[in-house]
Amino acid sequence: MTLPNPTITPIPNNEPEAVPSLWNTRYAEIDANFASLDTRTTAVEGEISGARAGRPNLGAAITDIMNSLGILSGTVSGLASPASVQQAVSLDWLYRNRKIVFELFADGYRLRNIGEVAVTNGVMGDDSIDVADTSGFRVGWDYLIKDGANIETVRIAAILSPTRLRLTSNLTRNYGSTARFVGQTAPARTGGGISAAVGDRWISKVINLGDDNDTRSVVIRRTHNASNVRLYFRDAYTTAWTERPWIYKRVGAPDTPIPDGFADYEYTVPMRGDGFLRLVVEDDACDILHIVGLGTVTGLTGLMNPGLAPDAPAISNPANGATNIGETPTLAIAGYSSPAGNPFAAAEFQVSTSNTFATVLHSSGWTSAQSYTMPAGVLDAGTTYYVRARVKDSAGLVSAFGATSSFTTKASFAYVNTPAITSPTNGATDIPETPTLYSSAFAATGGSDTHAASQWQIRLASGTWASPLHDSGETATAKTSYQVPSGILQAGQTQYVARVRHKGATLGWSEWSADVRFTTKQQFAQIIGLVLVTPGGGAGTWQRVDENFNAISNPGAAWFNNHPTYAGIVTQTIDGQAMVKIPKFYFKAGTVPSGTYAGKTYWMISDQPVSGFAVHPAFKTASGTEVDQIWVGKYQASYDGSSKAQSVAGVAPMVSMDFPTARARAYARNTGGVTGFRLWSVYDLSAIQMLASIEMGGADMQSLIGQGRVSQSSAANVDASDVAQATWRGIVGLWGNVWQMVDGLKRNGGSWWKWTYNAPGNATTNDFSTGYTNTNVSCQTSFGYTVNFDATLLSAGIFATSTVDGTASNGSTGDYFWSDADTVDQIAYHGGAWGDGAGAGLFCLYVYYAPSNADSYFGARLAKV
Known part of the structure; x- marks a missing residue:
């Protein structure tokens, strides 16, 4: 705002210009300025008065705002406006996956649902x-x-x-x-928060404090009195409202950031993903200033809720009064129980030569298992010892020591060493249905011996070893590794405990190993993916990841061979044709949404339906119906001399035919009760590309698998030795030898067009000759080595090059991409031919010719649904 007369010129001091009429004009301008200043001063005073909201001054008003927020403490300088704070909070929730949420019971800062x-x-x-x-x-x-x-x-x-x-x-x-x-029944409180009476309730809108398995915290600042503020939660994994008691309280005082008369009550909540909170006030009225949800526990201590400490444990091993115990027995408790329902965190075992524990001979310290193997050199032979234990839960609450138990050692020590389970590690999560358990190597003390057998046991974490869930029995084959049979472990993040013992041919059985706890997956889906970490460099930099985009090392051939999808890829003969079956799997792909690899291209597969995954489009019929498997020709297609394409060994590939002819020959197999044969499609190809690249850990298959027939002057038989170099899981000649026509994808008018399920003309047939739709994704028209793939088409299950580079060392797959700018239909050819050199490969694509084109280096491959 400016003054009406920002500049008043002086009256000249020379006659005759200095006349009274000029003075009157200046007085009028000055009066107008004073009037404006009066108005503006009155407005400012009114605005300040309103901002004070009945407080004696602005400082007091700001202090009340800070007290209402409750979570601000210390010296605050350069205070932001409420609007900017609200915007910052909103951005924080948006860009940090809402790892913290808070209910301040004020406009713009409400967590209640309505x-x-x-x-x-x-x-x-x-x-x-x-x-x-x-x-x-x-x-x-x-x-x-x-x-x-x-x-x-x-x-x-x-x-x-x-x-x-x-x-x-x-x-x-x-x-x-x-x-x-x-959304809440309690009225607002003067000074911020709510004044809750007995029976008042509050319910949140949906919140997300993180998708991992971490325990969350909810902190409620409320009156420190006899009120019982009961907190409940539910999410996709705990669908019923479930109560969580408070664990710690931190009481306010004049020298703390917590107001005098109030306390911060901290609750631990095992919420995962989207969920809800609910409060019920009982026993006494209280004021609640705020509720804060955090993505992890605060790490702060305080006064523990004394009624929630775990129960004192009993010793189960060695049995009380046991004799003939070796030098390194495994001490174990009978079980664990928490009134608060908090998970087990650690146990401590103490050993003494006195039943009063006047002197502790040995302490395990806090160990994260419910058992502990005594180290050698502590116990003496022929001696009676006493043992006791206590436990700690995930919130830090510690039980009392349980009843004392005793045992007596052997007269002399010669024994098989107590083994340890080395995998899975103690506390491991996301364990699949049939994990392999591994133990340490066999060893003996006090004499030589050989490993004769082992025994493996599994129980529920809530059970006891008196009745294990699974017992391998004495096994002379699974001595240091044992794969858990299917049907034993259950999904749903169920917690189990495993142990093992070794048997010597001479010295007999060792002690049981220390317990190892592990938790199964929420679903027994075996998920693995691949991320293009850094494009370029000739072959790209790739990283395998789990379902949460965490980097994982190469799980090895055995893991893939045991994966239901990969294990199900087998050669079968159908209608006399060598075909390779690929079982249905689920996928998701595109760009990583957040975390270490945010914005990077990825694809990921699962053997089971999981939230966020879709069945791969290769496993759908024309009408969109899902099928359990597809088959692709084991060999590049050849011609039987009559009317049919075939997939057999020992013959030359089918070439020099146009696209309609190749398609017709493939469909010609569907006679005499035979159905489902067709030319392979881009969806079949993309399923193979997805699976193979994940297994091999990259996209440059010439380097990872074999060169194939790419440096010759003509085609060879479909099973020739160099053609067979380009083989993945029984599918021979995936690249090289001859280009292979791919149905279901074409270039038209500068855009990619793909065959679409349920499109007009596709209701009753799997013929890809009709039903193409424009993806509205532009097709790259430059020749070059593939650098990256289009994210839109990738999310639909199709690998389509989006960027290229003319220099091989700048590509990400080692494979070349050809395209033409013509506007007519241009079909896709895959893999490269006999003379395409390093540019050929699993991701090599040629989109250049109309369907009417025929050439000696253009071939095909059969498929079947």
Whole structure:
């Protein structure tokens, strides 16, 4: 804002210009400026008064704001405006996957799921209810209906209209115009927060504190009194509302950032992914200033909830009073129990020569297993010892020591050393259905011996060794490794314990190993992916990853051979044709959304349906129906001399025919009750590209598998030795020898077109001759080595080059891409031919000619659904 007269010129001091008329003009300008200043001063005073909100000064108002926020402490300089703070908070939630959320009970900082919505009508026993406006409701969320002193929690099953909701259960009473849907029942508190009476409740909107298995924290700052603020949570893995008690409280005092009379109560919550929180106030009224959800535990201590410490454990091994115990026995507790439901974290074992433990001979320290193997050199032969143990839960609560147990050692020590389970490691998570357990090598002390047998046992973490879930029995074959049979372990992040013992031919059985705890996958889907970490360099820099985009090392040939998808790739003979079966799998692909490899190209496969994954399009019929497998020709297609394409060994490839002819010869096999044969498609090819690249850990298959027939002057038989160099899991000549026509993908008008399920003309046939749709993805027109793939088509299961470079050392696959700028239909040829050298390969593609073209280096390959 500027003054009406920002510049007032001086009156000249020379006659005759200095006249009274000029003075009057200057006075008028000065008066106008003073009037403007008065108005602006009044406005500023009014604005300051409003900002003070009844406080004696602005400083007091800012202090109240900070106290309302509750989480600010210390000296704050350069305070941002509430609007900028709110924007920053919103960005923080958006870009950090909402690892922290907070309810401050103020506009712009609310975590509750809804404001106040009037109820029009609700009838007891009915599952529908009429409201003023349904726009703020979400299906699957829980809400509170408050009518006077009555509070009911309901869940939305469907939004039927702008004014009607359907619930997942029937109403327990009648509701009229006095009822309201609310996210909280407690009123606002002067100075921030809410004043909750006994019976008041609060429910959050959906929150996400992280998708990993970490334990979360919820911190509630409330009055430090006898009130019991009960916290519940639910998520996709814990679908019922489940209570979590508070673990620590940190009490406020004048010299702490927590206000006097208040305390921060910390709850641990095993929430994973999207979930909800709910509060219920009992026993006494209290003021709640804020609720903060954190992606991990705070790491702060405080006063523990004394009623939640784990139960004191009993010693199960050695049995009380046992004799003839070796030098390195495995001490174990009978089980673990936590009133709070907190997971086991650690145990401590103490050994003494006195039953009063006046002197502790040996302590295990805190060990993350419920058993502990005594080291050699501690126990003496022929001596009685006493042992006791205590446990600690994941929140840090420690039990009392359990009852004392005793054992007596052997008269002399000659024994098979106690083995250890080396894999999986203790505390491992995401264990598949049939993991392989590994033990340390066999060894003996006090005499020589040979490894005669082993025994492996598994129990539920909640069970005991008195009745193990699985026992291998004495096995002379699985001595240091043992694969758990299918059907033993259950998914759903179930926790198990394993142990092993070795048997010597002379000295007999060792002690049981220390327990190893592990947790199974949420689903027994075996997921593995590949990320293009750095494009270029000739072959790119690639990294295998797990489902959370964490880097993993090469799991080895045995892992892939045991993976249901890879293990299911087998050669079969159908209608006299050598075909390779590929079982159905699920995939997702595109660019990594976040983390170390954010923005990088990736693809990932799973043997089972998992959230976020889709069945690969190769495993769908024309109508979109899923099939359990496809077959591709083991060999490049050859011609039987009559009308049919074939897949057999010892013959030359089928060449010098146009695309319609090749397709017709493939479909010609479907006679005499034979069905499903066709020319292979881009979807079949992409399934192979996806699986092979993940297994091999990269895309340059000439380097990873073999050169193939790419440096000759003519084609050879489909099973010639150099053709067979380009073989992956029984599919021979995947690149080189002759180009292989690919159905289902073409270039037209500068864009990629792909065959689409359920397109017109495709309802009853798998013939890819019709039903193409424009992807609206531009096709690269430059020749060069592939640098990257188009993310849109990749997410649809198709590898289509998006960028190229004319220099081989700048490519990412080692393979060349040819394309033409003509606007007519141009079909796709794959793999390269006999003379294409290093540019040929699994990701080599040629989109250059119309379907009518025929040449001696253009071949094909059969497929079948």
